[in-house]
Amino acid sequence: MIKLDSLTNSIGEWLKGTGPESDIVMSSRVRLARNLAQYPFVGRASDQERGEVQQFLRSRLMQLPSRLPLDYVDVGGLGELDRQFLVERQLISREHAEAAGSRGVAIDTHEQLSLMINEEDHLRIQCVHSGLDLESVWRQISAVDDEIETVVPYAFHSRWGYLTACPTNVGTGIRVSVMLHLPALVITRQIDKVFRSLHKISLAVRGLYGEGSQAFGDFYQISNQTTLGKTEQELIAQVADVVPVLIDYERRARDFLVRETEQNIHDQVSRAYGILRTAQTISAEETMQLLSRVRMGVLLGLLDDVDVSDVNLLLVRTQPAHLQKLRGVELDTKDRNIERARFLRKYFESGSAEAN
């Protein structure tokens, strides 16, 4: 799979660490759920119907009127490692990776767009940009959606809107999410308060997960819960309006840490950096936790020999499937932890230059 191997050495849009407010906002994402009118939803389709849906959508997506350059990956034909790799890059969902039957994903060259075929819905279009950039994400994804609609009959009902397999997505079929790095709110134990207030305005908060299910780092995804009764712009605004408030809280918490506990926070950050540079075996979870601390330390000016871009790169390259693909062999958990530690030591030794 040439395409996947070429991705290994790039970083992927969501961790590029550029764009507005990228010291706190990792990425902005919008996804749209769509279904074909002339087929049962994926869960109820026969194998043959699923195959037809995949073929139908694939042929249309790969030849859109604008000739949008997409690479198609037959997810059903991939091994577990490659599927996990796509999950780590956030190009497909964990559910899509673990499902069975005909399914695929079309990915654009910049890894901003990914179009999953036969996920829970026939088509799930996703667009991701680095930093806080929901407006332009929306512009891009709605243009793609419009274009697909000229060649694909989406299931639509005048009252219920775009019809989806699960009623929780019906109407706009939109999920707007922003991924935030909030280490100072976690350290100062204010994150509970923030979550509570977000739940009150019906926004969902999810941690970002690594290997297994344990929450890692201090990365949180804020997204809308409802999809019907509001326009796409209103739902985007619901998420977008709260982000500057969270950014402000996090910045204040970071200022507070530097002002009031400088020695302590400097110590924590330096220890995290020390472990990453010297450990002999390290889990994905611990790595994320420590990289999160280091990332904050760099942004607070407490570490001067690391760049934020290094940390972002390591966040993705130390994930299990990335690590194995970079190494070129499959490894069990124990060997992965050893390889991860080796990879980190080498990366920092070479003065943040190429470690592979």
Added chain:
Amino acid sequence: MRCQQCDKQAMFHITELETGEVREVHLCEDHARNYLNQSEGASQPSESAGPLGVAQTAEELSELDQKVCEMCGITFFEFRNQGRLGCPHDYVQFEQELEPLIANIHGAVEHTGRRPQRPSDSELPESTESLTQVIGLRKGIREAVEQEDYERAGALRDQINKVLDNWHAEQQTADGTDSAQPSESPSNS
């Protein structure tokens, strides 16, 4: 990790911070949806509302459960169990039953967002119901073939192609481009 309420893989790992206490909940997608919807609408907890928020007696519920979609054949009972609908027509077939559930989830029962782009001179389609008929016709073909009634299967095939051709013709007037026709292959038995 398994869902705390069933045997499926836990996909959602929710951290609750209700009374200043941290509590972790691990759930599969279905149970997480229920869980989140419940905690969202927690302001009016109604035990009597049933799993779908549709207030009803056991008899009413079992009658409701037997309703069947005439296109994809899913029963309301199956939907209640899986949390996923079977085809676009379910939103029409089960409209009455779904309404309270959807109102409960979204706090609204009317789409106000984007609509399919159509040429300005044609009416907006009420829905894509006409195309969705194809799902029921395909089911009819499978049944006809099982009964070795090939004449009927052929007639249904013609009907499918007519519906798909109509859609295709509409699309061509819509954008003037020639996209490949979504006609049915006869190998669908």
